[in-house]
Amino acid sequence: MKRIPVSGPSITEKEIAYVTDAVTNCWYENANLYHERFERAFAAYIGTKHAIALPSCTSALHLSLLAYGVGKGDEVIVPDCTWIATAAPVSYVGADLVLADMDPHTWCISAESFAACITKRTKAVIPVDLYGNMPDMDAIRSIADRHGIKVIEDSAEAIGARYRGKPAGSFGDVGVFSFHGSKTITTYEGGMLVTNDSVLHQRALFLRDHGRKPNDRYFFNAEVAQKYKMSSMQAALGLAQIERIEEIVARKREIFAWYREALAGVAGVTINAEAPETRNTFWMVTVILDPRFGLRKERLMDLMAEAQVDCRPFFYPLSLLPAYAGTKIAKLATSRNLVSHRLSPYGINLPSGLNLTKELVVYVVDALKRILALHPKA
Ligand SMILES: *Cc1c(COP(=O)(O)O)cnc(C)c1O
Numbered sequence: 001m002k003r004i005p006v007s008g009p010s011i012t013e014k015e016i017a018y019v020t021d022a023v024t025n026c027w028y029e030n031a032n033l034y035h036e037r038f039e040r041a042f043a044a045y046i047g048t049k050h051a052i053a054l055p056s057c058t059s060a061l062h063l064s065l066l067a068y069g070v071g072k073g074d075e076v077i078v079p080d081c082t083w084i085a086t087a088a089p090v091s092y093v094g095a096d097l098v099l100a101d102m103d104p105h106t107w108c109i110s111a112e113s114f115a116a117c118i119t120k121r122t123k124a125v126i127p128v129d130l131y132g133n134m135p136d137m138d139a140i141r142s143i144a145d146r147h148g149i150k151v152i153e154d155s156a157e158a159i160g161a162r163y164r165g166k167p168a169g170s171f172g173d174v175g176v177f178s179f180h181g182s183k184t185i186t187t188y189e190g191g192m193l194v195t196n197d198s199v200l201h202q203r204a205l206f207l208r209d210h211g212r213k214p215n216d217r218y219f220f221n222a223e224v225a226q227k228y229k230m231s232s233m234q235a236a237l238g239l240a241q242i243e244r245i246e247e248i249v250a251r252k253r254e255i256f257a258w259y260r261e262a263l264a265g266v267a268g269v270t271i272n273a274e275a276p277e278t279r280n281t282f283w284m285v286t287v288i289l290d291p292r293f294g295l296r297k298e299r300l301m302d303l304m305a306e307a308q309v310d311c312r313p314f315f316y317p318l319s320l321l322p323a324y325a326g327t328k329i330a331k332l333a334t335s336r337n338l339v340s341h342r343l344s345p346y347g348i349n350l351p352s353g354l355n356l357t358k359e360l361v362v363y364v365v366d367a368l369k370r371i372l373a374l375h376p377k378a
C-alpha cells in the first residue's frame with residue numbers, strides 16, 4: 001500500500017489553464033495581470049481594502065513588522081506553540097520575542113496569557129489561527145486596543161475560517177496568509193498581506209520593492225529595503241485556487257467530519273475544537289492523546305509510519321526548540337506556558353491532504369485505534 005501523505009493540495013484544469021495562460025501571455029504590458037486579479041479577488045474574499053501578493057507568509061510577517069517600524073528595544077508577543085515562521089521575523093527586525101501560552105480548547109494564543117505578557121515595550125502581538133481554528137479575537141482585539149498594540153494576524157493556516165461571521169485575516173491591523181504547498185490553498189510557495197490601513201499598505205509596497213515608490217520609472221531608491229515579489233505563474237495558480245476557495249474549504253470540513261465520525265467513542269483522544277461562533281477550516285486534523293496512554297508524539301508518529309501513515313508532531317513550544325535554547329525568553333516561557341508544555345508532547349497531526357477519501361480516513365483511524373489498544377491507559 002502507498003504511504004498516506006500528511007498534506008497536499010487540490011489542483012484542477014482551472015489551475016493548469018491559468019498558469020499556462022500566465023506563461024504564454026503575461027509578459028510586456030501584461031506582466032502584472034494575474035497579480036492584480038489575484039490581489040483583488042483575495043481582498044474581496046477577506047473583505048479588506050488592500051492585498052499584496054508576496055513570496056511567502058514569512059516575508060509578509062517581516063514586511064508587516066518593518067512597515068510598522070518595529071525594531072530594537074520593542075517587544076512582540078507570539079504564541080509559544082506555532083510554526084517558527086511566526087516568530088523568526090521578530091528576530092529579523094531586531095525586536096525581542098515574548099512567548100504567550102495557548103488556550104486549552106482552541107489551541108490558539110490565550111487572551112489572559114497575552115495580557116499578562118504586555119509591558120511598556122510591547123509594540124505588536126501576532127495571534128495565530130492555529131490549524132484552521134480561531135482564538136478569542138474579541139478579547140485579543142480589546143486588550144490590544146487598550147494598550148495601543150498592533151495586531152498582526154497570522155492566518156497562514158486558516159484561509160476560509162470565520163469568527164462571529166468575519167473571515168480569518170480580517171481581525172488584525174494586518175493579516176497574513178501562506179500558500180506553501182502544505183497549506184489549504186497553494187501557489188507552491190507564496191504569501192499575502194491584507195489590510196485596511198492605507199498608510200501601512202503604501203509603506204509595505206515601498207519596502208517590498210527595494211525602497212522605491214510604486215510606478216517609479218527612474219529606479220530612484222529612497223531607502224535600502226526588501227525585494228519581496230511573487231511571480232505571475234504563482235499569482236495565476238493562486239487566483240484559480242481562491243476562485244475555488246469555498247469548494248476547497250468544504251472539502252477540508254468534510255475530511256474532518258469523516259475523522260470525527262471514525263473517532264467517535266474512542267476514549268482518551270481529543271480532536272480539534274470548533275466553538276459555536278467559529279468556523280474552523282481544519283487545516284490539520286489533530287489528535288491529542290491522554291498522557292495515561294504513555295505515548296508521546298514522536299513514538300506515536302513512528303508507529304503510524306509503520307502503518308504507512310505520515311503524521312506531523314503538534315508544534316513544539318518554541319521555548320523548547322534548540323533554536324531558542326538557553327535564552328531568557330525560553331526559560332521564562334517554559335516556566336509560564338504550562339498548557340503548551342502539557343498538551344504539545346501528546347499531539348499529532350493526522351493526514352489532512354485534499355486527496356483523502358473516506359476509506360483512507362477510516363484506514364488511518366483504524367491504525368490509530370490498533371496502536372491505542374496495544375497501549376492500555378495506566
Ligand atoms: C506556514 C506558516 C507560516 C509561514 O508560511 P510560509 O509561506 O512558509 O513562509 C507562518 N505561520 C504559520 C502559523 C504557518 O503555519
